Amino acid sequence: MAEIVIDHVTKRFGSFTAVSDIAMRFADGEVACLLGPSGCGKTTLMRMLAGLERPTSGRILFGGRDVTALPPRKRNVGMVFQYPVMYPTLSVAENIGLPMVHDRSVSAAEREKRVAEVLDVLDMRDKATAFIEELDAGSRQKVAVGRAVARQSEIVLFDEPTTNVEVNAKLALIRAFKLVTQRLRQTIVYVTHDQTEAMTLADRIALMQAGRILQYDRPHKLYDEPSSEFGGWFLGNPGMNFVPAEAAGGTLRSPLLAEPLAKPASLPGDGKLTLGIRPELIRMTGAPETGSVPAVLTDQAIGIAGRYLTKVRLGEIEVKVNTDRRPPAALGGTVHLTVPVERLAIFRNGERFSP
């Protein structure tokens, strides 16, 4: 069992707080992705898990064992970073088996078995005897992934391992990674700033901003029900639309709504709110429909893979719309927008209200 517990961990560099009082658990056998924009503290948190950086305060526990003061080699974790160290004079199989060579608990036969298994899952059997320098960047990273998982440490840490890999090799690497982790059920923490990668790989995503974890959830939950405006904006391509709204006298009014909505009974107080809606949930028609509001088409639609991405104006407000057919009007023409009210997110001061 190797649950990871981060117990109120803070890391300061001088007066700057890079990681701010993070308290959370990564479940045993799950792939957790740390996702967030540059500078949010992902790498710093990861380096503390690896033992390369000591928390200013707080504790880190692996499977109930307090590892806060232990150096990396005593933590029994596998690691893959952006530029893994490979031994060019050793073969692929030797590189994968290397961390087990000095481990007395692993016999030579067992080591061979594990290396063969990993080569199999990575679909690299035919490369077993090749030297590292004969491989492209993507295959080298596959070897690094294989090396980190083959020793079967309970925890494996990955810090942006696909950064230097070109796009096709990256997909192959992600596929291989997913197969390996499903097979071996290790606890994985994976840092990325690439949301597609996180959505593809993670059992759960920890969304970070400014040294904090804003939300830790299943990928689809994070996408469908972001707990903050930041989450709605950061996830999605493009992100969520935000439209002002006003709560007064038991109703909610917004330029996005043809009729005022009944304010949810549990939403306290009146005043300014923000409504969030994903671009792909908005219906755009040429003629008015029940509940639709008129808007002006302000952008040429960009067609990508059968979807059309465009922008419209609702008075002063710009709204992104992502539909499966071309906009029903020319640039500058009028379209009509209908939103599924049950899918609207309500935010107050950046935080989502959940009934």
Ligand SMILES: Nc1ncnc2c1ncn2[C@@H]1O[C@H](COP(=O)(O)OP(=O)(O)OP(=O)(O)O)[C@@H](O)[C@H]1O
């Ligand atoms: N050794 C250090 N000394 C001072 N500041 C640091 C140090 N390491 C990191 N920081 C700062 O802490 C903040 C978080 O950095 P970190 O590398 O953890 O972010 P990140 O989310 O991994 O970003 P990126 O994706 O760009 O690597 C940044 O503002 C960075 O400048």
